[in-house]
Amino acid sequence: xxxxxxxxxxxxxxxxxVAGSLGGAAQARFHRVEAMPDARPIPVSESPILVLPVxxxxxxxxxxxxxxxxGAVPPDFERRIRERVESRLRDLGASVVSLPMEKDSASxxxxxxxxxxxxxxxxxxxxxxxxxxxxxxxxxxxxxxASANNSxxxxxxxxxxxxxxxxxxxxxxxxxxxxxxxQEFDLALDAxxxxxxxxxxxx
Amino acid sequence: MSCNHLLKVxxxxxxxxxxxxxxxxxxxxxxxxxxPAVEADNVERLVLLPPVDATIREGKKVDFDxxxxxxxxxxxxKLKLTLIEAENGPDRDAADVxxxxxxxxxxxxxxxxxxxxxxxxxxxxxxxxxxxxGSTGNAEIxxxxxxxxxxxxxWCAKGVGRVGxxxxxxxxxxxxxxxxxxxxxxGNALTQMPHRVPRDRTGISCxx
Numbered sequence: 386x387x388x389x390x391x392x393x394x395x396x397x398x399x400x401x402x403v404a405g406s407l408g409g410a411a412q413a414r415f416h417r418v419e420a421m422p423d424a425r426p427i428p429v430s431e432s433p434i435l436v437l438p439v440x441x442x443x444x445x446x447x448x449x450x451x452x453x454x455x456g457a458v459p460p461d462f463e464r465r466i467r468e469r470v471e472s473r474l475r476d477l478g479a480s481v482v483s484l485p486m487e488k489d490s491a492s493x494x495x496x497x498x499x500x501x502x503x504x505x506x507x508x509x510x511x512x513x514x515x516x517x518x519x520x521x522x523x524x525x526x527x528x529x530x531a532s533a534n535n536s537x538x539x540x541x542x543x544x545x546x547x548x549x550x551x552x553x554x555x556x557x558x559x560x561x562x563x564x565x566x567x568q569e570f571d572l573a574l575d576a577x578x579x580x581x582x583x584x585x586x587x588x
Numbered sequence: 589m590s591c592n593h594l595l596k597v598x599x600x601x602x603x604x605x606x607x608x609x610x611x612x613x614x615x616x617x618x619x620x621x622x623x624p625a626v627e628a629d630n631v632e633r634l635v636l637l638p639p640v641d642a643t644i645r646e647g648k649k650v651d652f653d654x655x656x657x658x659x660x661x662x663x664x665x666k667l668k669l670t671l672i673e674a675e676n677g678p679d680r681d682a683a684d685v686x687x688x689x690x691x692x693x694x695x696x697x698x699x700x701x702x703x704x705x706x707x708x709x710x711x712x713x714x715x716x717x718x719x720x721x722g723s724t725g726n727a728e729i730x731x732x733x734x735x736x737x738x739x740x741x742x743w744c745a746k747g748v749g750r751v752g753x754x755x756x757x758x759x760x761x762x763x764x765x766x767x768x769x770x771x772x773x774x775g776n777a778l779t780q781m782p783h784r785v786p787r788d789r790t791g792i793s794c795x796x
Contacts, residue, residue, distance in 0.1 A: 415718035422646045446728065447748050516728075519750070523721070528754035532724040536714060538644070558644040560716060 417566070418573045420557040426477075426579035427543060427553055432505035433480040434543070435496050436471050439463040439511045446518035446534060457515050457535070458563045459570075466511060469574050470541075474509075477580075482506065496546040507552060511577075512540045515563065535562045537570070539577045555579055628784040631733075633670040635700040635707040636660045637677035642684070643712050650766045652712040656729075659774040660708060667783065674700045674707070683711045685744070688732060693739020700736060707734040708781075710774065717765035722758030725751045725765030731777035733785070742785050747777025 441463050443454045454462065471481045482503055496508045518534035536558055543553040559566065559573035575581040639656035641649065657673065664671035677699060681687060688709075700707045709732040717725040726749070733743040749772030753761055 415716060416646065419644050419646050421644055447746055449746055518726075518748070521724070523754060525754075528722065528758070530720065530722045530724055530752035530754040530758065531750045532716075532718050532720065532726055532752070534726040534728065534748065534750060536728075556644050558714065560714075 415560075417560045418557065418569050418576050419560075420576035420579065421555055424555045424557075424576075424579045425553070427474070427509075427541070427555070429474065429477045429479040431480070432507055433482045433503045434474055434507050434509055435482040435499065435503075435546070436467050436474070436509045436511070437496075439466045439513060441466075441513040441515065443515045443517065446516040446536075452517050454515070456562075456564070457517050458537075459567065462513075462563065466513065466574060469571060470509070470511065470578065473575065473578055473580065500546060506546045507543055508546050510542045510544070514538045514540075517562065533561070535565075536560050537563050537573065539573060541577050628786045629705075630784055631669065631706045631782070633672065633704060633706065634660075634664060635672045635674050635704045637674050637699060637707050637709045637734075639710045639712070640678065640680055640683040641712045642680050643715050645715070650712075650715050650770055652710075652715070652770065655767065655770050656710040656712075656774055659771065659778060660710070663778045663781075672701065672704060676700075677709065683709065685730065688734075688741055691739075696734055696739040697736050699734065705736050706742070706785075707736060708732070709734060710777070712770065715766050715770050717762055717769070719759060719762050722752060722754035723762035723765050725749070725767075725769030727766070727769035727773040729770070729773045729777055731781065733781060735785070743782055745777050745780040747773040747775070747780075749773030749776060 439462075441454070441458075443452050443457055444450060445452050459465065471483055474481050482499065496506055500506055515537045516535065518536070519531075521531055521533040523530045539557045539559070541553075541555055542551055544551045555577055557573050557577040559569055561569065563570040563573075572581060636657065639653050641652045643649070643652075661671060663669075677683075678688075682691070711730045711732070713728040713730055715725075715727045717723060727747075728749075729747045731745050731747060732741055734740070735742040749769040751765055751768045751772055752758065753765075
């Protein structure tokens with residue numbers, strides 16, 4: 386009799402744990418790609434847009450010391466971002482002014498010489514901060530567990546070339562290294578432009 | 589003289605040598621540490637600027653303001669510092685590291701109450717929790733000590749918090765992971781904060 390009661394008790398504890406786990410699973414899920422909650426799509430009008438060279442930085446998460454980009458991002462990272470953004474802007478019907486510009490020409494006044502040719506020109510500045518953190522792990526013997534904390538944070542600001550007035554800005558985050566998650570890296574760029582909502586993840 | 593006596597003499601002599609050599613070492617150390625004291629200012633009173641939540645989250649936000657204030661109160665109580673909680677502080681855009689680094693000294697001086705010097709600013713950069721076979725939480729914050737006198741950043745640091753609990757029991761506690769990670773990150777950042785800021789460090793450019 387006592388043996389049966391013990392089994393019932395164990396079963397009850399197990400059921401409570403399963404119910405609690407399901408409750409945990411039902412809570413807000415992990416979003417690998419997210420944008421600002423009040424983000425609106427990038428405004429596309431008649432006036433052309435010049436996408437300036439991407440300002441990309443790579444640092445250690447814990448110390449903010451600079452790190453090599455090779456382990457964190459795919460080759461031609463900055464060029465790939467710029468091409469993807471230009472392509473998405475064209476899909477939206479924007480007139481994109483594409484010029485081969487060097488990184489040091491990404492100053493605020495870089496667009497001024499182009500104003501006579503493209504009246505009403507606006508510039509899109511893109512900034513990426515890639516933080517290299519620690520890997521996730523799970524120790525089945527003692528239950529120790531942690532998730533990776535790498536991230537790439539994107540910021541885009543669209544402003545008037547002549548006045549410098551900000552017409553639009555948005556931020557997005559990819560909670561992984563772009564090299565490890567190429568598809569979600571593209572999604573993060575779409576989220577930055579306000580084109581998609583977040584993606585849900587996954588374990 | 590018996591063997592026992594000889595042994596005692598050797599042991600005592602050995603101990604004497606050890607003691608003398610240690611004393612000599614201390615004397616050498618004393619001479620070696622004859623360095624002029626670094627001029628430093630004590631941080632005795634601290635103004636806590638309103639914490640800034642700079643996370644990118646579409647879902648439910650973690651109450652960073654409350655967590656940061658509680659942690660700062662605990663920290664100041666432990667170190668017997670006077671904490672003053674300011675009502676006005678930088679907004680999300682101004683709490684960016686580049687913006688703070690490039691901020692005009694006049695703007696920094698406009699933060700916090702008059703007569704105070706050291707201001708602590710805590711910024712939440714990211715907070716997440718994740719369900720795996722168990723649950724995990726990650727948080728990342730930036731902490732800045734601003735000097736009103738020089739109108740610049742005197743010190744800055746990152747605080748990273750990683751927490752997790754495996755198994756079914758861990759899955760039950762997913763709701764607590766984000767706030768646990770955030771508390772760990774705040775604690776991590778605050779423990780790095782110097783109690784004395786060398787005078788020549790005021791006006792450094794923050795490396796974050």
